[in-house]
Amino acid sequence: MNKKRTTLKDIANVLSISTAAVSKALNDDARISVKTKKAVKQVAKELNYQPNHLASALRKGKSKLVGLIVPRTNSNFFSSVVENMEEVLDKAGYNIIITQSNESFEKECDNIDTLLYLQVDGIIASMANETVDLSYYEKIKSNGIPLILFDRGENDLNVDYVGINDYDSSHMIIEHLVAQGCKRIAHIGGYRRTRIFNNRIRGYIDAIKKHNLPHDEELLTESSLTLEDGRNQIEKLLALKNRPDAVYVASDYAALGALQVLKERNIKVPEEIKLVGFGNEPFTSLVTPSITSISQHSKQIGKLAAETFLGYVDKDVVRQSLNKIILDSELIVRDSSK
Amino acid sequence: MNKKRTTLKDIANVLSISTAAVSKALNDDARISVKTKKAVKQVAKELNYQPNHLASALRKGKSKLVGLIVPRTNSNFFSSVVENMEEVLDKAGYNIIITQSNESFEKECDNIDTLLYLQVDGIIASMANETVDLSYYEKIKSNGIPLILFDRGENDLNVDYVGINDYDSSHMIIEHLVAQGCKRIAHIGGYRRTRIFNNRIRGYIDAIKKHNLPHDEELLTESSLTLEDGRNQIEKLLALKNRPDAVYVASDYAALGALQVLKERNIKVPEEIKLVGFGNEPFTSLVTPSITSISQHSKQIGKLAAETFLGYVDKDVVRQSLNKIILDSELIVRDSSK
DNA sequence: TACTTTTGGTTAATCGATTAAACAAATATA
DNA sequence: TATATTTGTTTAATCGATTAACCAAAAGTA
Numbered sequence: 155m156n157k158k159r160t161t162l163k164d165i166a167n168v169l170s171i172s173t174a175a176v177s178k179a180l181n182d183d184a185r186i187s188v189k190t191k192k193a194v195k196q197v198a199k200e201l202n203y204q205p206n207h208l209a210s211a212l213r214k215g216k217s218k219l220v221g222l223i224v225p226r227t228n229s230n231f232f233s234s235v236v237e238n239m240e241e242v243l244d245k246a247g248y249n250i251i252i253t254q255s256n257e258s259f260e261k262e263c264d265n266i267d268t269l270l271y272l273q274v275d276g277i278i279a280s281m282a283n284e285t286v287d288l289s290y291y292e293k294i295k296s297n298g299i300p301l302i303l304f305d306r307g308e309n310d311l312n313v314d315y316v317g318i319n320d321y322d323s324s325h326m327i328i329e330h331l332v333a334q335g336c337k338r339i340a341h342i343g344g345y346r347r348t349r350i351f352n353n354r355i356r357g358y359i360d361a362i363k364k365h366n367l368p369h370d371e372e373l374l375t376e377s378s379l380t381l382e383d384g385r386n387q388i389e390k391l392l393a394l395k396n397r398p399d400a401v402y403v404a405s406d407y408a409a410l411g412a413l414q415v416l417k418e419r420n421i422k423v424p425e426e427i428k429l430v431g432f433g434n435e436p437f438t439s440l441v442t443p444s445i446t447s448i449s450q451h452s453k454q455i456g457k458l459a460a461e462t463f464l465g466y467v468d469k470d471v472v473r474q475s476l477n478k479i480i481l482d483s484e485l486i487v488r489d490s491s492k
Numbered sequence: 493m494n495k496k497r498t499t500l501k502d503i504a505n506v507l508s509i510s511t512a513a514v515s516k517a518l519n520d521d522a523r524i525s526v527k528t529k530k531a532v533k534q535v536a537k538e539l540n541y542q543p544n545h546l547a548s549a550l551r552k553g554k555s556k557l558v559g560l561i562v563p564r565t566n567s568n569f570f571s572s573v574v575e576n577m578e579e580v581l582d583k584a585g586y587n588i589i590i591t592q593s594n595e596s597f598e599k600e601c602d603n604i605d606t607l608l609y610l611q612v613d614g615i616i617a618s619m620a621n622e623t624v625d626l627s628y629y630e631k632i633k634s635n636g637i638p639l640i641l642f643d644r645g646e647n648d649l650n651v652d653y654v655g656i657n658d659y660d661s662s663h664m665i666i667e668h669l670v671a672q673g674c675k676r677i678a679h680i681g682g683y684r685r686t687r688i689f690n691n692r693i694r695g696y697i698d699a700i701k702k703h704n705l706p707h708d709e710e711l712l713t714e715s716s717l718t719l720e721d722g723r724n725q726i727e728k729l730l731a732l733k734n735r736p737d738a739v740y741v742a743s744d745y746a747a748l749g750a751l752q753v754l755k756e757r758n759i760k761v762p763e764e765i766k767l768v769g770f771g772n773e774p775f776t777s778l779v780t781p782s783i784t785s786i787s788q789h790s791k792q793i794g795k796l797a798a799e800t801f802l803g804y805v806d807k808d809v810v811r812q813s814l815n816k817i818i819l820d821s822e823l824i825v826r827d828s829s830k
Numbered sequence: 831t832a833c834t835t836t837t838g839g840t841t842a843a844t845c846g847a848t849t850a851a852a853c854a855a856a857t858a859t860a
Numbered sequence: 861t862a863t864a865t866t867t868g869t870t871t872a873a874t875c876g877a878t879t880a881a882c883c884a885a886a887a888g889t890a
Contacts, residue, residue, distance in 0.1 A: 159635070161846055172870050177848060185868060204635075207609050208555060209846035212546040212875050219610075226571060227590070233566030237592065249606055252565070252590040254575065268587055271545050272557075297497065297542075381778075410778055417780065437775050440748060442755065499876055510840050515877060525838060547876035550845050 160201040168197050180205075211273065220463060221269030222252045223262060223279035225306070230436050231452045232280070235304070238456030239278065246464055248275070259284040266290050276300040276463045281307065283378060286347055300466035302477075304459045305450070306350060314477040316459045320350045323448050323483045324357025324402070327430050330446075330485055331400045332365050334492060336428055340373040340398035342387040342408055351376075354404050354432070373398055377408070384411025392419070400428040400491070406435040409445055413490070429490040443489035451481050498539040506535050518543075549611065558801060559607030560590045561600060561617035563644070568774050569790045570618070573642070576794030577616065584802055586613070597622040604628050614638040614801045619645065621716055624685055638804035640815075642797045643788070644688060652815040654797045658688045661786050661821045662695025662740070665768050668784075668823055669738045670703050672830060674766055678711040678736035680725040680746055689714075692742050692770070711736055715746070722749025730757070737765060738829070744769040744776050747783055751828070767828040781827035789819050 162173040162180075169176075171190070179186045179194035197203075211217040220243055224232045240250055251272065255262040262282045269277055270293070277294055280303065294301045295313070307315040331339055341358045344351030355374065362369045372394055377383035384403060388411070391398055403409035409431030416423050423429050423443055431438055431447040438445040462477050500511040500518075507514075509528070517524045517532035535541075549555040558581055562570045578588055589610065593600040600620045607615055608631070615632055618641065632639045633651070645653040669677055679696045682689030693712065700707045710732055715721035722741060726749070729736055741747035747769030754761050761767050761781055769776055769785040776783040800815050 159846095162848095163846080173847075174849080174871080175869060177846095178869090181848085187868060190868080204608055206550070206611060206846050208546050208550040208611050209875090210848070212544070212550055212877095213846080213848045215875070217546060227565035227574065228568050228571030230566050233564060233592070236565065237594065240592070249589070249610065250591075251587070253588075254571070254578070256575065270542055272587065273544060273546050414778070437778065440752070440775065441779055497876095500878095501876080511877075512841080512879080513839060515879085516839090519878085523838060528838080544876050547845090548878070550847095551876080551878045553845070 159206070160198075160203045161206065164201055165194060165197050165203060168201075169193055216275055216467075217273040218248050219272060219274045220248050220250050220460075221265075221272070221274040221277040221279075222250050223255055223265050223269070223277065223281075224252070225255055225257045225280060225282050227252065227254055229433075231305075231433055231450060234452035235456035235459070238453045239460040240456075242457055242460035242464070246468065255282040257283045259287070263290045266294060270294065270297060270299070274299065275467060276302070278302045278304065278459050278463060280305045281348075283345070283348065300463055302459050302462050304455050306348060312476065314462050314479075316455050316462060316477075316479045316481075317350065318448075318450050318455075318481045318483040320353035320483075321357040321360075323432070323485075324354050325361045326483070326485045327402050327448065328358065328361035328365065330487065331402070331428060331430065331491065332367070334400075334424075334428060336400035338368060338373070338396070338398045339400045339402060340391050341375070342379070342384060342391075342401060342403040342412065343374060343376050344379050344404050345376050351379075351404055358402060370396075379403075379405035379408040381407045381411040381414075384408030385415050386411075388412035388415045392421070398427065400430070402430045404432050406431040406433040406438050406445065406447055409447070410437065410441065413441065413443075413445065423490050424492060428492075431490075434486055438486075439488065446488045446491040447486050449484040449486055451483065454481055497544070498536075498541045499544065502539055503532060503535050503541060506539075507531055554613055554805075555611040556586050557610060557612045558586050558588050558798075559603075559610070559612040559615040559617075560588050561593055561603050561607070561615065561619075562590070563593055563595045563618060563620050565590065565592055567771075569643075569771055569788060572790035573794035573797070576791045577798040578794075580795055580798035580802070584806065593620040595620045595622060597625070601628045604632060608632065608635055608637070612637065613805060614640070616640045616642065616797050616801060618643045619686075621683075621686065638801055640797050640800050642793050644686065650814065652800050654793050654800060654815075654817045654819075655688065656786075656788050656793075656819045656821040658691035658821075659695040659698075661770070661823075662692050663699045664821070664823045665740050665786065666696065666699035666703065668825065669740070669766060669768065669829065670705070672738075672762075672766060674738035676706060676711070676734070676736045677738045677740060678729050679713070680717070680722060680729075680739060680741040680750065681712060681714050682717050682742050683714050689717075689742055696740060708734075717741075717743035717746040719745045719749040719752075722746030723753050724749075726750035726753045730759070735765070738767070739765060740768045742770050744771040744773040744783065744785055747785070748775065748779065751779065751781075751783065761828050762830060766830075769828075772824055776824075777826065784826045784829040785824050787822040787824050789821065792819055 162176045165176045166173045176194050179191045227233060243250060253265040255265060259282055262285055276299055302314045304316040307317055343355045346352040346355060359369060375387045377387055403412055409429060413429060421427055429445060431445045434447045434449040438447045458479050500514045503514045504511045514532050517529045565571060581588060591603040593603060597620055600623055614637060640652045642654040645655055681693045684690040684693060697707060713725045715725055741750055747767060751767060759765055767783060769783045772785045772787040776785045796817050
């Protein structure tokens, strides 16, 4: 077993030239003759040469790595974001290091430290539910490393962001429900401290008011939006004297939990209560009844976040000012609301 | 904005000592006085020193990175595997680079190249469905880098492996279905070229024979086991003159597809046909009826794969011979089969 | 006192690739 | 012919941390 990797030196020795010449030949430097280039590439192939990334990264001061922080990889949204991000970054010669925060603030800080330690050239992140203190993110910026947030971002932090228009999404949902004849619409929302959930709540309230529908405090709840939260919150709504005739849930998982309870209680969806989720997770189309939801354009988000990053490091691209990209979302109407 | 990172030299300058002393102090070398260590650590903190990982990795010949290749991150199985792998590797000072093959052989090869290029200290992989040619994996071994396969592994490759006992899992499923009174059990399987699917098929056939049940060729099908495949294969089975009274599907996604068709056709599950999946994806408990499935002990698998890797690099651990770890699986009985 | 050992460092080489600067040879220009 | 320019390559420094080898001063020992 040949444990030692071939280096520039090995190639140089074979051809009796300097390592500098070899390096330049492999990088197609104009000052190296065609003949030498050919010979070098030939030998490189024969010896199965693989450049040592650590060495070149150290020398060039660029690791060609991009760090990614997501709450969890196991949602379709994030895995799709990653896939499309990869596609863009691959072409530019970057590799992605994926880390999961598991919705934990502490883990997120660890991840940031790890990524900085690995000398990544940039960080793209979607914040954990728990995250409120942003000083750790400041650390990234003070290191002079580009930071791009997506989906779960914080606008107050003076940083680039890619996401959908949550406020408008709420409006679309309410419009749709009103069109279906709903008069009393509840909202199972996330915590307001997270910007996207706050926007969804604001959108909900404004749209409700616009249509002169009742905006009772009891119709609006906040939680972490897990499946279990969905179950608990719908129970509360069902316990009301005056039940809602539609529920807009700010996450598909919580919407699923709500649906389970409704089915267990033999409350007909959509006949008695209409239900709308958020995120367009694959299972929304798989359960019975299928759940109406909002598509977040994960592909676009991944692509745009990656391109925004490249805007910082690509010399061909003129550095733009701060980027806040807000995409329009799309309402996917399914059985649960018609 | 202070773009330059603090280096050992900066600390050394402040204290008027050599960089070597600083390095040793930070690494708690015995030859450095307590006083100096304290001073160094103090200054390091003040200057917000972050070691340059590239430099130390280059020098030490170890990147402290472990490469991971999975078909896709968006299944609960894989994200859980990753989470537990991380936990073990974190403690040993390793970081994980996650790559997705998207079930493509070509992408998988790219991923291997990328990881080798990044000088990872080891690779842990679950192979893509497509992968048949294993020469690329040989490349890893010829580079002297530890390779550990999990779940989708190939036993012929002389390499460590962590997975569940697929053969026995099939037996458990058939035992269960027989106990429920099934007489004619079909199997929607994966392609035999993939070892785990071959084992599931073998287990199915042997268990069927053991119970003297009919083993018709028409009751056994092979496919990629996507949701769509599940739909197609169940259609075939329903078209038979002599329909099965139970179907064992080798993947939860395909099982879900089968369930959809059965519901569309108003065939009652489990009354008319009992259904069993494989993998225990979260949605199996969410759909109606909930789907009986096999739990693959993702936590254990992640943990053991990581530990197997550490067995190669950890000097404290005596290097074991080739490791093939086969875990027992667990049958989770739900509504679809009782 | 004279020699040995220990303590607490320093010096300099090294990991492998890149690159600014230098340089010899070939070619072009006046 | 003498000088300038171009071509193709070499030399040597560099990125930042680590470490083998060395060394001076302090402490211990006979």
